Amino acid sequence: MRPLLEVDRLSKSYGDLPVLRDVAFHVDEGESLAILGPSGCGKSTLLRILLGLEGYDAGEVRGPVDRAGYLPQDALLFPWKTVVQNAELPLQIRGVDRKRRREEVASRLPSFGLAGFEDAYPHELSGGMRQRAGLLRAVVSGAAVLVLDEPFGALDTLTRHRLQDWLSGLMSELHRTMLFVTHDLEEAVVLADRVLVLSGRPAGVIGERGISLSREERSDRLSPLFYREKDGLLSMIRKGDER
Amino acid sequence: MRPLLEVDRLSKSYGDLPVLRDVAFHVDEGESLAILGPSGCGKSTLLRILLGLEGYDAGEVRGPVDRAGYLPQDALLFPWKTVVQNAELPLQIRGVDRKRRREEVASRLPSFGLAGFEDAYPHELSGGMRQRAGLLRAVVSGAAVLVLDEPFGALDTLTRHRLQDWLSGLMSELHRTMLFVTHDLEEAVVLADRVLVLSGRPAGVIGERGISLSREERSDRLSPLFYREKDGLLSMIRKGDER
Amino acid sequence: MKGKNGWKGYRWFVSLGLIALLWYGVTAIFRVPTYLFPSPAVTVRAIVSDAGFLGRHVAITIVETLAGFGMAVFAGVTVAILMNASRLSRDLIYPPLVLSQAIPLIAIAPLILIWFGLGILAKVLIVAFVCFFPIAVNAYEGFRSVDPALRDLLEAFGAGRADRYRHLYVPATLPGILAGLKIAATYSVLGAVVGEWLGGSLGIGVYMTRALQSFRTDRLFGAILVVMLLSLCLFKLVDGASRRLTPWMERRDHD
Amino acid sequence: MKGKNGWKGYRWFVSLGLIALLWYGVTAIFRVPTYLFPSPAVTVRAIVSDAGFLGRHVAITIVETLAGFGMAVFAGVTVAILMNASRLSRDLIYPPLVLSQAIPLIAIAPLILIWFGLGILAKVLIVAFVCFFPIAVNAYEGFRSVDPALRDLLEAFGAGRADRYRHLYVPATLPGILAGLKIAATYSVLGAVVGEWLGGSLGIGVYMTRALQSFRTDRLFGAILVVMLLSLCLFKLVDGASRRLTPWMERRDHD
Amino acid sequence: DLEAVSIALDWTPNTNHTGIFVAQDLGYFADAGLEVAVLQPGPTGSVQLVGSGHADFGVSMEEYVTMARAQGIPVVSVAAVFPHNTSGFAAPADRGIVSPADFAGKRYGGWGSALEEVMIETVMGMEGADPASVTMVNIGTIDFVTAVRRDLADFFWIFYGWQGIHAEIEGIEFTYIPLRELADVLDYYTPVIITSEEMIATRSETVRRFIGALACGYVYAATHPDEAAEILLAHAPELDRDLVIASQRWLADQGLKTVDGWGDQELEVWARFADWAFANGLIDRPIDPEEAFTDGFVPAGEGE
Numbered sequence A, B: 001m002r003p004l005l006e007v008d009r010l011s012k013s014y015g016d017l018p019v020l021r022d023v024a025f026h027v028d029e030g031e032s033l034a035i036l037g038p039s040g041c042g043k044s045t046l047l048r049i050l051l052g053l054e055g056y057d058a059g060e061v062r063g064p065v066d067r068a069g070y071l072p073q074d075a076l077l078f079p080w081k082t083v084v085q086n087a088e089l090p091l092q093i094r095g096v097d098r099k100r101r102r103e104e105v106a107s108r109l110p111s112f113g114l115a116g117f118e119d120a121y122p123h124e125l126s127g128g129m130r131q132r133a134g135l136l137r138a139v140v141s142g143a144a145v146l147v148l149d150e151p152f153g154a155l156d157t158l159t160r161h162r163l164q165d166w167l168s169g170l171m172s173e174l175h176r177t178m179l180f181v182t183h184d185l186e187e188a189v190v191l192a193d194r195v196l197v198l199s200g201r202p203a204g205v206i207g208e209r210g211i212s213l214s215r216e217e218r219s220d221r222l223s224p225l226f227y228r229e230k231d232g233l234l235s236m237i238r239k240g241d242e243r
Numbered sequence C, D: 001m002k003g004k005n006g007w008k009g010y011r012w013f014v015s016l017g018l019i020a021l022l023w024y025g026v027t028a029i030f031r032v033p034t035y036l037f038p039s040p041a042v043t044v045r046a047i048v049s050d051a052g053f054l055g056r057h058v059a060i061t062i063v064e065t066l067a068g069f070g071m072a073v074f075a076g077v078t079v080a081i082l083m084n085a086s087r088l089s090r091d092l093i094y095p096p097l098v099l100s101q102a103i104p105l106i107a108i109a110p111l112i113l114i115w116f117g118l119g120i121l122a123k124v125l126i127v128a129f130v131c132f133f134p135i136a137v138n139a140y141e142g143f144r145s146v147d148p149a150l151r152d153l154l155e156a157f158g159a160g161r162a163d164r165y166r167h168l169y170v171p172a173t174l175p176g177i178l179a180g181l182k183i184a185a186t187y188s189v190l191g192a193v194v195g196e197w198l199g200g201s202l203g204i205g206v207y208m209t210r211a212l213q214s215f216r217t218d219r220l221f222g223a224i225l226v227v228m229l230l231s232l233c234l235f236k237l238v239d240g241a242s243r244r245l246t247p248w249m250e251r252r253d254h255d
Numbered sequence E: 001d002l003e004a005v006s007i008a009l010d011w012t013p014n015t016n017h018t019g020i021f022v023a024q025d026l027g028y029f030a031d032a033g034l035e036v037a038v039l040q041p042g043p044t045g046s047v048q049l050v051g052s053g054h055a056d057f058g059v060s061m062e063e064y065v066t067m068a069r070a071q072g073i074p075v076v077s078v079a080a081v082f083p084h085n086t087s088g089f090a091a092p093a094d095r096g097i098v099s100p101a102d103f104a105g106k107r108y109g110g111w112g113s114a115l116e117e118v119m120i121e122t123v124m125g126m127e128g129a130d131p132a133s134v135t136m137v138n139i140g141t142i143d144f145v146t147a148v149r150r151d152l153a154d155f156f157w158i159f160y161g162w163q164g165i166h167a168e169i170e171g172i173e174f175t176y177i178p179l180r181e182l183a184d185v186l187d188y189y190t191p192v193i194i195t196s197e198e199m200i201a202t203r204s205e206t207v208r209r210f211i212g213a214l215a216c217g218y219v220y221a222a223t224h225p226d227e228a229a230e231i232l233l234a235h236a237p238e239l240d241r242d243l244v245i246a247s248q249r250w251l252a253d254q255g256l257k258t259v260d261g262w263g264d265q266e267l268e269v270w271a272r273f274a275d276w277a278f279a280n281g282l283i284d285r286p287i288d289p290e291e292a293f294t295d296g297f298v299p300a301g302e303g304e
């Protein structure tokens, strides 16, 4: 597989605040990459740079993502659009006709637990429902790359597990590339082929770990195999924290 | 201890959508109560009703909370206020003079990992930092009751653990009452004296469980005792899910 | 919903009734002479007795107002979009815009008459000229305060400029644009009247000048009343449209 | 930051220069007679040669404008707060507000002169009257579109009405209020001039009527130029204040 | 087919304009081969419209023509509607003002124009009274009757045929001193019919036919005031009916009742006023009175 995206010695500051320092990694096509790191280290900033929404000070980004299925950290639904209108927006921008857009969205609504809320405005949704609507929008967009910023942060355990499993199945089915930020080790193990661990601000890559579990192994969160991967990540993070 | 707050057969609908059905529970003074429940079931709505921000259709709420240290689910910082100005707002409303407010906020900033961001505006913060600033605002307010809607949802594991332990210590020290929503079983075990488990929408109470761990036991998240409590909660939730 | 709207409309009438009562009270209690400040009764009588030819004047004014207002909405939003295109375009367009609004129309009346004639065209242009400014300013200032995070999100989805306006700038700014429209609607009829005042042979403004010149204060006030009611109607129209155009705001309106 | 501001100021001057050039071009190419449309040179000459007594007129107009504008800001925000108090107060206050703005000032000039005299008071009131409306509408419509979640949050903190305005309504609405202020600033000088036009013995409006009656178009245009520049100055003042008053918007401004 | 011409009124239609509407309605213009459009500019009057050729004719006054020509606006007076000035000073009867000498120490209510000041100085100076003792009160756009009722000032300058008649109808008791009785220089023409130098140079025949028809219109108005008033009212029903009829009747005695000689203007009147205006600073350069008007088009055909 050829790298879809390559980041080389990327650095970025906001004014006097260095946020990224010499970050380097790559994402292969069809792969799912998780980014872990402490709060405020620069994960969202990194995603925004890759999407071309933010400039950077030094380094190189090869093959930035033009048109991604992007879920920002705070879901960011358009307050003047209903759930369906929000979800179909990327398709609408791509010029897909109304009927196909609506079908596409309608078919996914139940998996996201949003059936019956088609015409609700964002302020009429719960926090978790907003996040799910945002995820639906990203997934439904049909973009080749999914870029998700903490996609399940606001969900309860059971709903989260259900959606994680569903997404994991979808990804391996469609062979789409996915890049996501998470603060949940379990989530990284369930969804990622590879995990990138970042240090505290200014963020640099302090470790990388491939997850070589089968789909079945991933979904059994209590199995020793799963636990081993999780533990491996945790010790990587702890090491980074001590430095 | 006398009940600070008593809720009796509370019901609430949004239009045709029943959200709460016959919810009944109480909160004692000085106690810490966790509310668990699936996404979209009505947890945030329940908190809002208790705070007097939302009406309800039937039932009774005795002793609603006037002035609480409230952290809404999406942090809701005022975009035109800096971190310090946001954090000191409840104190300012209570008429505390500027010097004392600033001192109070400044002394807490480091525990929240916000030192150096005193004068940053919310849009210059990361998602997790915004949540922490919102929590800081609630804690610093000095209100007798803390009402927190998913206080650590956007934080990475380590930061979350650190803040959970810090808050747990603070609560047992100050003997303040706390009512919080979480989707994280671990968090419930670490912080709560008692856990209320709600069913899916319309939410009703499907179980209640006291957590009788000592402070030390709570902070060791890998101990068998801790695990037992967590597992107890999980099975209660599973049961609710099956119904 | 129905009932609520009914009650709201009713309250507007209550307000108008109170004003009429106040007006009546002032003229009755202070015995203000008719040549200064005619009572509502005298005024309404003047309107009724002149209804025949006043109607023709009013019709022309309405046409001018609506045409001008329509042009203003279009021009205002267009100018706002142009200013929003870049900092440079803003700095080049804003000054002449402000300057243009500071021109006393009466002072350049001869030019207006010479360039646009004494017919309906000049009046339509004046209405458009008076009305487009608050719309343009409100729309532009609204565009400027749009949440950049939403703008970025659209960009990530590959949205072009048209998409940005359609899905973000216009809906986000709609409350502001509509506030501008309300201000403009209020001014629009007056704009037409001022235009007629500058010269012409039909319209409420003409009726007014003639009434004023022959010292018929009752007619003058009748005309003022008509102008005010027309303005109010247009305002209510915009207000109604505003409710319909921002359903997401309506639903969260608390009372 | 400094340099950026310098460049922005510079661009405004470029814009003004372009307008002057256009003006000059029109008069030069089409050979418009001076009594219709004097060239910039003739106009400036008129200003310079009349500088002595024109200065006195201008001074009075500036005083009227500033006093009236100040009153308008106060009145506008106050009225907006009153309307925001309840749906009832809105429905009772909005109609008379709209009606009041639809009154043709020229038509009721005698009343104004009799009630408020020919002195400075009447002009100040007219400026305030003209300017407060866009401020009130923008402020009120802004208040109405404030995020209810933030309002609830304040309530949970035990905030009273004053706190709500201080911490939420006013800052949230500031961009809208400032847009209203910009519109008002643009109209303010013109308001004073129209007031002077109705009657008085000092002020740019008086200078204008006299110039107009003796067919001194050069003087008339000189006065118009002064009015426009005064308006622009006031506008720039509000614009500058607006940047200072909304630092959270400035920092996120992208260019 | 008819030749199209236009005439711009000064301000709104009033009894000064009746002849125009009469000529239009009774077909005098059509008989002269003209199709006349009556333009009604607002407060700015007709001078710029006529000067720039956007109107062929206009209604104006001698003082405006004088000032306009001083500013290089090429307008020419081609007919005087009335042979004498119909304006004058009016005062409430109880002030006992019967001559300019009585102005001393009184309040004058006007709109603060230079012409008014100079006029009062002139008439008081002739009687040896001190113009400085008069308080100039600016009453802006307030009309005579209202100003009297509110006691805003002691004496005013009015057009008798309109404000004076209005005051009569309203039952105001007042004394009136016509300008023409005070000083020859103040007996200038108001209103006058103007056209542009360009029209005179290129369409003199049209001008002649137009003035001829207009003369018939004004003479009809002078001889049939009631019928003429109805014609005006038909064109401007917004005007007060009683005022228009009374005004028309009063003006009937001010205008000529024969077409011959209607519209005649005298060089002396123009020269006198121009000199006076220049001497008193009303215009800042002298004008040639011979160019300001021409008698060449009025029906009598005396010519120069």
Ligand SMILES: Nc1ncnc2c1ncn2[C@@H]1O[C@H](COP(=O)(O)OP(=O)(O)OP(=O)(O)O)[C@@H](O)[C@H]1O
Residues within 6 Å of the ligand: A120, A123, A124, A125, A126, A127, A128, A129, A154, A156, B014, B017, B019, B037, B038, B039, B040, B041, B042, B043, B044, B045, B046, B073, B201
């Ligand atoms: N203002 C509103 N108008 C209409 N429906 C609403 C409104 N607020 C909430 N709801 C609905 O009420 C239900 C409960 O919402 P609530 O926010 O209380 O859920 P929650 O338990 O907090 O969920 P989460 O864990 O996802 O935050 C949801 O189905 C939501 O759509």
Ligand SMILES: Nc1ncnc2c1ncn2[C@@H]1O[C@H](COP(=O)(O)OP(=O)(O)OP(=O)(O)O)[C@@H](O)[C@H]1O
Residues within 6 Å of the ligand: A014, A017, A019, A037, A038, A039, A040, A041, A042, A043, A044, A045, A046, A073, A201, B120, B123, B124, B125, B126, B127, B128, B129, B154, B155, B156
């Ligand atoms: N627009 C901005 N202006 C200034 N500083 C910013 C801006 N955006 C982010 N920052 C700063 O950059 C740092 C990294 O922010 P970022 O949002 O990338 O963190 P994160 O890793 O996503 O954290 P979290 O897990 O809490 O979401 C933070 O310290 C934040 O204060």
Ligand SMILES: [Mg+2]
Residues within 6 Å of the ligand: A043, A044, A045, A073, A149, B126, B127, B128
């Ligand atoms: Mg982030």
Ligand SMILES: [Mg+2]
Residues within 6 Å of the ligand: A126, A127, A128, B043, B044, B045, B073, B149
């Ligand atoms: Mg919630």
